[in-house]
Amino acid sequence: MTAQRFEFYLGASSSLQSLVQETRKIAAIQRAWERSAPTALLDACHAGPLHQGTLTIFADNGAVAAKLKQQTARLTEKLRQAGVEVTSIRFEVQADSGAPPAKPAKDIAIGQSGLEELGHLAESLEDSPLKTALARLVRRHSKPV
Secondary structure, X not given: XXXXXXXXXXXXXXXXXXXXXXXXXXXXXHHHHHHHOOHHHHHHEEEXXXXXXXXXXXXXXXXXXXXXXXXXXXXXXXXXXXXXXXXXXXXXXXXXXXXXXXXXXXXXXXXXXHHHHHHHHHHHOOXXXXXHHHHHHHHHHOOOO
């Protein structure tokens, strides 16, 4: 689908038109933020909503938020020069919404002598959940002969 056809469909409804206008406004604010923010911190923050002159900036962690907060006056002025009607900036820490990377499965093996010792320990215990758990552990890790 071409961009022109997409624009046509979005312009067909008044509710979609307001959504498109708001999306463009947010994109413009983000572009202004990218030109105003310190280059070293751009990957760790992004612009959020602008509400009644207060721009919310989302930072990945507290250190980034603190560093940006120290530069609030300069950032506010740069954003105004870029055409954003901002009177104050609010910083919020917002951890990455993506799922944390999966940890690789550990390949844990118990040696034969360790299994024998655990088996002896299980046999020497009275009936209890510990004895049951040790016996199950030995059974699961024992190699079939």
